[in-house]
Amino acid sequence: MFTGIVEAKGRVVSIKDGEATRRVVITAPILEGLALGASLAVDGVCLTAVEVEGAEVAVDIVPETLSRTTLGELKVGDEVNLERPLRADGRFDGHVVQGHVDGVGRVVELQDDADGVSLMVEAPPEILSYIVEKGSIAVDGVSLTVSGLTDTGFSVALVPHTLKVTTLGLRKPGDAVNLEVDILAKYVEKLLKAGQ
Numbered sequence: 490m491f492t493g494i495v496e497a498k499g500r501v502v503s504i505k506d507g508e509a510t511r512r513v514v515i516t517a518p519i520l521e522g523l524a525l526g527a528s529l530a531v532d533g534v535c536l537t538a539v540e541v542e543g544a545e546v547a548v549d550i551v552p553e554t555l556s557r558t559t560l561g562e563l564k565v566g567d568e569v570n571l572e573r574p575l576r577a578d579g580r581f582d583g584h585v586v587q588g589h590v591d592g593v594g595r596v597v598e599l600q601d602d603a604d605g606v607s608l609m610v611e612a613p614p615e616i617l618s619y620i621v622e623k624g625s626i627a628v629d630g631v632s633l634t635v636s637g638l639t640d641t642g643f644s645v646a647l648v649p650h651t652l653k654v655t656t657l658g659l660r661k662p663g664d665a666v667n668l669e670v671d672i673l674a675k676y677v678e679k680l681l682k683a684g685q
Contacts, residue, residue, distance in 0.1 A: 491530045492583035493625075493632025495570040495655045499531075501563055502545065510549040512539070513563060517571055520546045528588070530572040532656070533630025533667040534558050535588025558590045559629075559665045568656050570630045583632030584625035590667045592616045594628070596660050597642060605649050608657065611642040612668060619670035619678070627669040631655050 499517035506512075515531065521544045528535055529546065534554060540547035555561035563569070575581065594616070598609040610628065612620065620626060620643050624635050633645040652658035660666065 490575050491535070491572050491586040491588055491630070492575055492581060493533075493572070493586040493627045493630060494583045495572050495631055497571050498568045498654070498656060499571045501565055501567045501569065504563060504565055507549075510551050511555060511561075512547055512549050513560070514540075514545055514547045515569060515571070516545045518544055519571060519573065520544050523573070528574045530570075530574075530586070530588045530630050532559060532569045533586070533588060533627050533669055534560055534590055557592065558667050559593055562665060568659065570655050572630060584627075585672055586627045586630070586632060586669060587672060588630075588669075590669050591619075592668055593665050594642070594668045596662050596664045596666060598662060599660065602646075604646070606647045606652060606658075607636070607644050608647055608660070609639075609642060609644045610666060610668070616668055616670060617642070619674040621674070624674070625671045627667075629656060629666050630669075631657055 497517045497519045499515040502516050503514040523538050523541050525541050527538045536548040538546045539549050550560050592613050594610040594612040597611050600607045622635055622638050635643050636646045637644040
């Protein structure tokens, strides 16, 4: 389990396509000492460390994940958001993030405002139905509060700190972003349907 509080930006240093998976190697100081087999959220996608060497970690990405997330678009040199899983004795900030991306949205607009940037994202209807104003959403693994809704998308406010320590400050209109809705909304929906 993750919290959507990105610990660092990593950099993709190599990509190699195999018969069944794509192996991506990422480097970042926080990866030093990561255990083999440990979980790692990469742009909000929960992956497994399959090789660890110093501050470089290799992860294998299966076709299902490549087709449902933005990870299929990664190139060598790209920056990615990284978060290690929450420790049982850790402080819980953000919200419950599983690393199970629900789908891909598209950046529509970024507007500067006095306190940072307002990011508008177009979301598929099946994802938008779970999003509520002032609710939580993970965008590329970053826990954010929904500040507004439209018929086709939502907006979030990005404070200067978020712009600096995550890749969201690099996004531009047309860019794809991973979206994970708040898991509580899915459970509520299932319970309500079961009671009908």
